[in-house]
Amino acid sequence: MSDVEKGVSVSPVAGGDAASKELDGANAAVGSISTTHTATAEGDFLIVEFEKNDPRAPANFSYSKKWSITLISVLFTAIVSASSSDYSFGYDSMIPELQCTQMQATLGLSMFTLGFAVIPLVSSPFSEEVGRKPVYLVSATGFVLSQVMIALAPNIAVVIVGRFLNGAFGSTGAILVGGTIADIWEPAQRGLPMSLYSLIALFVTAGGPIFAGWVDMNRHMQWRWIAWLNGIFGGAYVLLALAITTETRASIILARMAKDKRKETGDERYRSRSELETPGFWTLIWISCTRPLYLLFTEPVVFFFSLWIGFASIGSLFSSVYGFSTGESGSVFTALCIGSLLGCSLNYYQETIYRRKYASRGPEARLYVALGAALLFPVGMYIYAWTAFPHVTWVAPCVGLAVFMCATYVIYQTVFIYLADCYGQWSSSALAGQSLFRNIMGMIFPLFTTQMYNNLSYKWANTLFAIIATIMIPIPWVLFFYGSRIRAKSKISQEITADEAKK
Incomplete structure (x- = not known):
């Protein structure tokens, strides 16, 4: 029996006893295959499916394979997270060399987030239709090339374009990882992988400026070497991904199995369900672009969590108020790293609650610690806003940053794992x-x-953000108590629940 035949369950579609006899003859030719008889108006097809405990099914991957896939995916997250935050710490050397303004340099920061925001509308849903692995590899390669483009840029215009491409390709490292983890880990097992992902995303985002500030101050390196280092790490990831990454989308694996079956037997009836249901190319593009928007604006769970996680701002307070150098200001981000570690430690408590409460609360059992984080989030911002004075030690606002990041970690991690549980x-x-x-x-x-801080001062500008965070405290509480009712009224949630029940 070939590898293609092992563990393949085939459902003949239509044809009755005649189809059964014909199938039996085909089975004799190609090996033992379990079969079931069903009928559909779509025609005569043999539906290829995973058998129970089939090792090729992503959910049945070995524990070591699941962790290898998770870790290599999270590595891309780490590299992209560093790139998102370390760029601004090269301003001091970039602005005089490229003879650009502060606003032009800042535009490079904004263009990164624009690419980060828009491209997942295509890449993430597209990965659900064509597979995760190709999207990872293409994105990582594009990410490396865009870093080279920035490092060699002769003017600020090239930097701005390079930063957009950097964010566009790098967005895969942030968005696709959640889907990959959902592919291979059962809901009860996702806590630790998602916690690791959230920790790396926030820890490295906070840690990027720590090294970037000192790189920029080194007259032999400066801003170009920030991009070069990101590109070098990205290139190392590409090599590892080529060696380790495997496809985790079940429908894609089944489609390949069906294709191999057709090639081996010459029987064109072998199909995966996704092949029968896949729309045309332009329809696929339309679905890829509109589905995330549809979920955002029609699913209250997605919208409210998006609103909750949608803002945070840390200005150049330490250089302005305390006179810190670029390197010293970057080192202050150590407080954010400490906060993310504290937030990660809370995850162990959350996982204990989840295992105990899931039977009665469902996906909302993920939200217990988030209820407290909703309170800590504005508290950290108030501390940061009201302790940043020259006569107050710089340690005080750092404490506020640590509290803020601890809450941010819990929020970030909760958003990803809760949406993964709800939307499969x-x-x-x-x-x-x-x-x-x-x-x-x-x-x-x-x-x-910058203008807001100049006009309002750091105290009142950050107080404004803290007030907005205070207003949003009820969001996880509403979802905790009413999330199941909200999802019960969702057509998409009902379809997903029905699919899970069939599986």
Whole structure:
């Protein structure tokens, strides 16, 4: 028996006893295959499916294989996260060399988040139709090339375009990982992988400026080497991904199995269900672009979580108030790293609650710690806003940053794992929808925060953000108590629930 035949369940569609005899003859030729008889108006097809405990099914991958896939995916997240935040710490050397303004340099920061926001509307849903692996590899390669483009840029215009491409290709490292984890881990097992993903995303985002500030201050390196280092790490990821990454989308694997079966037997009736249901190319593009938007604006769960995670701002407070150098200001981000570690530690408590409460609460059992994080989020911002004075030690606002990041970690991790639980196979589209909202806000903020801080002062500008965070405290509480009712009224959630029940 060939590898293609092992563990393949084939459902003949239409044909009755005649089809059964014909199928038996085919089975004798190609090996033992379990079969069931069903009928459909679509015609006579033999539907290829995974057998129970089939090792090729992503959910049945070995524990070591699941962790290898998870870790290599999270590595891409780490590289992209560093690139998202370290760019702005090259301004001091970039602006005089390229003879550009502060606003032009800041536009490079905003263009990164624009690419990060828009491209997942296509790449994430498209990965659900053509497979995760090709999207990962193409995106990683594009990410490396865009870093080279920035490192060699002769003017600020090239940097701005390069930053857009950098965000566009890098968005895969943030959005697709949640879908990959949902592909291979059962809901009860997703806590630790998602926690690791959230930790890396926030820890490295906070850690990027720590090294970038000192690189920029080194007259032999400066801003171009920030891009070169990102490109080098990205190139290393591409090599590892080629060696380790495998397809995790079940429908894609089944389609390949059916194709191999047709090639081996010459019987064109072998099909996967996705092949019979896949729309035309332009319809696929339309679905890829509109599904995340549809989920964002029609699914209250996606919309409210997107609103909750959609803002945060840390200005250049330490250089302005305390006179820190670029390297010293970057080092302050260590407080954010500490906060993300504290948030990660809370995940272990959350996972204990989840296992105990899932039977009675369902996906909402993911939200217990998030209820407290909703309170900590504005508290950290108030501390940051009201302790940043020259006569107050710089440690005080750092404490506020640590509290803020601890809450942000819990929020970030909760959003990803809760949406993955609620939307299953459409989780990448749901995450792309919330990413659009979050990153559009991230694109806008840098363009006006400097003026806002100058006009309102750091105290009142950050107080404004804290007040907005206070207003949003009820969001996880509403979802905790009414999330199941909200999802019960959702057509998409009903379809996903029905599919899970069939599986």
